[in-house]
Amino acid sequence: MTDIATLLEVGGPVAALGGGGAAYARAKHPGIYWSTVGLPMSTARLLSSYGSVMEACGLTVAPSRLRVLAVKATTRREVRPVPPRRGIIRPTMTGLRLRLRLAPGQEPADVAASAERLRHAWGVHAVYVTTIKPGVVELRLVGFDVLRKVRMPRKVAADFLKVPVALREDATPFVRDYRTVPHGLTLGATLSGKSMYLRHLVAGLARQPVALVGIDCKRGVELAPFAPRLSALATDPDQAAELLPALIKEMEDRYDLIKVRQGIAPATPDEEVTSDIWGLPEHERPVPVVLLVDEVAELFLVATKKEEERRDEMVTQLIRLAQLGRAAGIYLEVCGQRFGAELGKGATMLRAQLTGRVCHRVNDEASAKMALGDIAPEAVSAACAIAPEQPGLAIAGDTSGGWSRIRTPYLSLADAAKTCHASAHLVPDLPALKPFRPHVPVRLVEPAAPVVKPRPVTD
Template sequence: MTDLTTVAELGGALGAMSGAAYARHAHPAAYWSTIGLPVSVVRFLASYSSTMDACGLTVEPPRWRALALRATTRREIRPVPPRRGLIRPTSTGLRIRLRLAPGQEPADVAASAERLRHAWGVHAVYVRDVKPGVVELRLVGFNVLRKVRMPRRTRGGFLRVPVALREDATAFLRDYRAVPHELVLGATLSGKSMYLRNLLTGLAAQPVVLVGIDCKRGVELAPFAPRLSALATDPTQAAELLPVLVQEMEDRYDLIKARQGVVPGTPDELITSDVWGLPEGERPAPIVMFIDEVAELFLVASRKDEERRDEMVTHLIRLAQLGRAAGIYLEVCGQRFGAELGKGATMLRAQLTGRVCHRVNDEASAKMALGDIAPESVYAACAIAAETPGLAVAGDTSGGWSRMRTPHLSLADAAAICRETADLAPHVSSLAPFRPYARPVSSGDSGTLPAPLPVTE
């Protein structure tokens, strides 16, 4: 009987260990909530002082404190670590605020992030500057990019779309008011289309005019036709659409100038230099233009196409330079976007503030996207494996960059969202001739293509 009890106890222990190992690999979020979180909290509390001392993040105590210790106790006076705040657990890790000692700076803590990660046994440690003298440690318990689950609470809003998940478990927000134009690069099957799909469906629920240029005969953007206000599927149609957008931009500038011609005594807050300063009743709806495979607009097959190409590039550069104040924003996508495309390519790229680089085929393509704003992020973009579609590196002109991954969204679900939000598309009379035809979908239509019939003789 004793042997059977021992065997049962050993079998139960082995089963629990194997179950925990399986949960850690297959369901990391559940493992973290049940096992990883309490273990990490205990390890953090038990080794906080010694870990900070080993990382060189301790300082000598104030003189008054040292004198008080000598007067009241005979203990040895040791360096003190930064004073920590409350431990706030999350579904992906821990957050702790630290008050830095005099003479310390956030860079000191950020330089020791890798050592803190190993000491506390977590997946990653990130440091964020909260205010002078206070930093926040964000401990991530597992690889959140392996299976993307967007946070439930994100600070989205008008023209702010949570489109991907960063490696520190925060949402990447595409904010058009802060970053008006963006360049998205990526090789085939890198997840570039998934990023575009999530971004477009996020904007579909807002009163925003969506315009598409898809020179691949519309295979990427045609499924979203019910929500698009205009769609061009080849360079010829794009050459007709772009001048209309430029004219729309000029009309909006005339509206702004008319508002600036105010009478004396008008309050300063009523004088504006962009559409966002106009009264809500006079303000035109913002326009977001998606360009898929931008290289198709630059490539020409003969000399007679060069004039059309030069006109389109000129219109794009004007929209990129002047469109922000008129509420017109660009989302330019492609596999490669360099000077070899022709005149105006680098000038247009310089106007695209935001940069997102998925997996690329060569280092030169990554440098085209990130080399001029965050050179150290080029190596991170080149290290993206083919087995992780949707993984990308996002950078901006401030020099900051981060890894992120877009959640999976099927084409059928994205098309359904666009059909449901078709009534939200604002009406722009100048774009009416370019509005794509959307085939009505009956209740019994699944949205899939019919099966091909066999050829009979």
């Protein structure tokens, strides 16, 4: 009896302390909790209940006749339905990965429809299904909400014109690939995280040999800190009206270069030139240009008849860049708080050319519909449900109809500007854009104070 009392006196506080520590780790440090507690528990649940869970989810098939005969000949146990063949369980820092080989007659949609049931059965945060090849799917089990506190993977396959800017809800990085998705539209209200998304884009592109061109009609408050790395910057509609024709001329010169190299007749319209700059030899290939447009609505708003003519001309030039710029190595990244058909003529046509869509929290449903309604209608409600307490959270979609939740990690303006200062030597030489190169004030370096204070020599 004394031993039992002693065990209760000592073991009770230890168990309470251990339980309290686990609860604290789960709330404050979910990654540590998953690695120490969640991963072993979920693995044990998966291994012990795999067959019964698959049968309960309707993911089993009747056994083959040969299997039935073999079981009856060797044992007297009941012949049960056959679940998909399970591969090796691969643990990760955020969950588990598992491949399934589907039985004849099954399809990936059957497994995807049971993802919510599998999540509850194995005690994880979410389950995502990806098709690897015909007959094989991969289950990605996420152990905790990775978007609550974003931490980008340490190893991300970065490449030319590819920038990892956010984390998906399935714990994979969201990479902005300009070679695959040449133009993009990013919407978001004030304090929604749109500027943070733009900072990651600029900081990632600043380290690459590309030309960055900015149009920021908010007097440059968003893009001016990155001036050392920008090849051109327009801070109001008047400057934008001068910069866009220079980009159109640069695009036309690149089309002429492609025609000369490939022997295409000079009279051939640019729309019929099917090749691009990537088919040119490396020593003749012009440097890619990424045009960053912040607050695109400012280019559409007019107050007088004269401004309306200027607006129509600028919108037409943006549409031409979006239609023909990809082959010339000119890519658009259009950002704004509000984007709708009521902005004026050409708004809907411009949006149709912007393949990549990222919608942060917006103030009205119409903006969410303008960004996602034509490619993924079910994503509109998800975008409207983003809370103000979750800055950086967004819905990313493309014209294939797929969409996912992403969240951008925090990056201070000072760190992004520091990256641009450090990579200022990568600014390419583009004569057409030299008149628009932003002025960068020279930083005066103060002389270092001497270590030893000099003392006058006296006789």
